[in-house]
Amino acid sequence: MPSEVVTDVTDETGTLDTEAPLLRFDGIERAVHWSTASLFILLMLTGAALYAGPISVLVGNRETVRTVHVWCGLLLPVPLLIGVVTRRGRRLRADLRRLNRWTPGERRWFRRRTRAGVELGKFNPGQKLNAACVAGVGLVMLATGSIMHWFDAFPVDWRTGATFAHDWFALGLWVLVIGHVMFAIRDGDALEAMMVNGRVPAAWARRKAPRWYREVRGEPHGAEQGAPATQVRDSEA
Amino acid sequence: MSDDRTEPESAPGTAPGTAPDTGPDTPPDTPVGRRVVLGLIGVGAVGVLAGARVQDWLERVLGPLISKDGTGLAAFLPIGRFRIYTVTGSLPSKPNREWRLRVDGMVDDPFTLTYRELLAMPVTRLTRDFQCVTGWRVSDVDWVGVRLSDLLERAGVQPGAKALRIHSFDGAYTESLTLGQARRPDVLAAYRLDGGDISDAHGGPVRLYVAPMYGYKSLKWLDRIEVTDEVHPGYWENLGYDVDAWVGRSNGRSDDAV
Numbered sequence: 319m320p321s322e323v324v325t326d327v328t329d330e331t332g333t334l335d336t337e338a339p340l341l342r343f344d345g346i347e348r349a350v351h352w353s354t355a356s357l358f359i360l361l362m363l364t365g366a367a368l369y370a371g372p373i374s375v376l377v378g379n380r381e382t383v384r385t386v387h388v389w390c391g392l393l394l395p396v397p398l399l400i401g402v403v404t405r406r407g408r409r410l411r412a413d414l415r416r417l418n419r420w421t422p423g424e425r426r427w428f429r430r431r432t433r434a435g436v437e438l439g440k441f442n443p444g445q446k447l448n449a450a451c452v453a454g455v456g457l458v459m460l461a462t463g464s465i466m467h468w469f470d471a472f473p474v475d476w477r478t479g480a481t482f483a484h485d486w487f488a489l490g491l492w493v494l495v496i497g498h499v500m501f502a503i504r505d506g507d508a509l510e511a512m513m514v515n516g517r518v519p520a521a522w523a524r525r526k527a528p529r530w531y532r533e534v535r536g537e538p539h540g541a542e543q544g545a546p547a548t549q550v551r552d553s554e555a
Numbered sequence: 556m557s558d559d560r561t562e563p564e565s566a567p568g569t570a571p572g573t574a575p576d577t578g579p580d581t582p583p584d585t586p587v588g589r590r591v592v593l594g595l596i597g598v599g600a601v602g603v604l605a606g607a608r609v610q611d612w613l614e615r616v617l618g619p620l621i622s623k624d625g626t627g628l629a630a631f632l633p634i635g636r637f638r639i640y641t642v643t644g645s646l647p648s649k650p651n652r653e654w655r656l657r658v659d660g661m662v663d664d665p666f667t668l669t670y671r672e673l674l675a676m677p678v679t680r681l682t683r684d685f686q687c688v689t690g691w692r693v694s695d696v697d698w699v700g701v702r703l704s705d706l707l708e709r710a711g712v713q714p715g716a717k718a719l720r721i722h723s724f725d726g727a728y729t730e731s732l733t734l735g736q737a738r739r740p741d742v743l744a745a746y747r748l749d750g751g752d753i754s755d756a757h758g759g760p761v762r763l764y765v766a767p768m769y770g771y772k773s774l775k776w777l778d779r780i781e782v783t784d785e786v787h788p789g790y791w792e793n794l795g796y797d798v799d800a801w802v803g804r805s806n807g808r809s810d811d812a813v
Contacts, residue, residue: 368638369638371639374638374640378642378645380642381642418588420586424584450589454595454596457592461599462599462602462603469688475607476690477688477689478606478607478690479604479605480606480690481606481691481692482606482607482610483603483606489632
């Protein structure tokens with residue numbers, strides 16, 4: 319099967335544009351992504367102002383900065399939770415399932431860097447790992463941040479430990495987010511999908527996510543081009 | 556491994572047409588994502604429980620290296636560093652030669668002191684951990700200053716006085732101490748920090764250092780000490796922090812000080 323895909327890609331280059339794009343992220347997913355991203359940006363900026371002396375000095379107003387930071391932190395999981403429970407979050411839920419699960423081939427892809435013969439799905443192992451790390455680090459940030467904010471309930475050593483963990487995990491989070499943004503910028507088609515209308519060119523899907531491409535195209539007919547298209551437009555209005 | 560039962564739905568017969576794009580990736584697969592999340596939560600929990608000790612150890616091991624760092628980037632690492640709190644919009648700043656300390660209120664001889672006059676008074680040196688109520692801690696900070704009790708003695712506290720109201724020249728930050736607290740030998744008007752002058756960011760040229768209490772009691776940019784007949788809660792106390800801020804025994808805790 320992998321060999322089939324390989325020939326498919328090399329053969330395609332000429333006739334790419336004739337095939338309809340594939341819906342990668344629907345309106346709900348993009349709304350969740352961008353509201354989470356906005357909260358992340360605010361958290362990172364206010365966090366830097368609370369943490370790094372030179373920036374603290376420039377910004378001042380610690381009480382206000384802290385309040386914004388705490389509220390953004392508490393709100394951070396909300397868009398995702400709403401997306402997950404809402405009826406129209408079907409695709410989001412499916413994508414979370416995809417991000418969670420690794421095939422044996424993907425684990426090989428990641429561990430030994432042997433990429434030949436591994437047919438990737440909608441997300442590659444790097445994206446899956448990044449998503450899991452952001453989720454895990456995010457939960458740790460929420461817990462440690464809560465200990466720092468509602469310190470009354472915790473021994474001093476726990477508060478010091480929570481601050482310690484919050485600081486180091488924050489550094490890790492900066493690396494994860496910067497990495498995510500850099501990879502996004504390097505892949506114009508994927509970036510456009512998230513920023514514009516949720517669609518990727520079919521050629522992109524065949525090259526970068528062949529298993530997903532087969533999943534989508536393997537269906538009886540047109541479910542991808544028909545209904546979802548209007549749905550996307552609705553959600554953007 | 557016990558999670559492997561969660562793989563199935565995508566298997567052969569998933570109804571076509573119901574959800575074209577929602578089937579999970581083909582099995583057999585493993586919930587690596589969940590394991591990564593749980594693993595990170597575990598690391599975070601260890602960080603909370605052991606972080607205080609790990610940090611002390613890191614400070615001892617890395618401290619000497621960091622002091623030699625030429626790039627300045629090491630200052631951003633979360634190891635034994637002060638967080639700079641300013642409660643107003645801009646960083647308060649006053650050159651040493653313009654700085655004055657006013658001691659007044661319920662005293663016999665109110666006076667104003669210059670920086671040089673303060674330095675001429677008896678010197679006290681303390682090396683203690685600096686502990687913020689929210690958790691961050693800097694180990695073995697070296698303070699040099701003048702005991703508040705010496706300043707009070709010089710002014711002559713009147714009978715009936717109970718407390719101090721201490722003002723910062725940033726115009727917003729105030730703190731309070733009872734006379735008993737202020738007269739402790741480990742409460743200073745400090746003018747040196749870790750072997751150097753106290754910078755603007757750290758509350759210089761002269762700040763309070765109240766060793767047995769959380770950092771917010773150590774008022775920065777010291778300007779005026781007013782002797783009063785009652786405790787006036789300060790800036791942070793008005794935001795909900797305890798007035799008596801003993802480390803380990805206040806702000807919700809009754810355990811021993813660290």
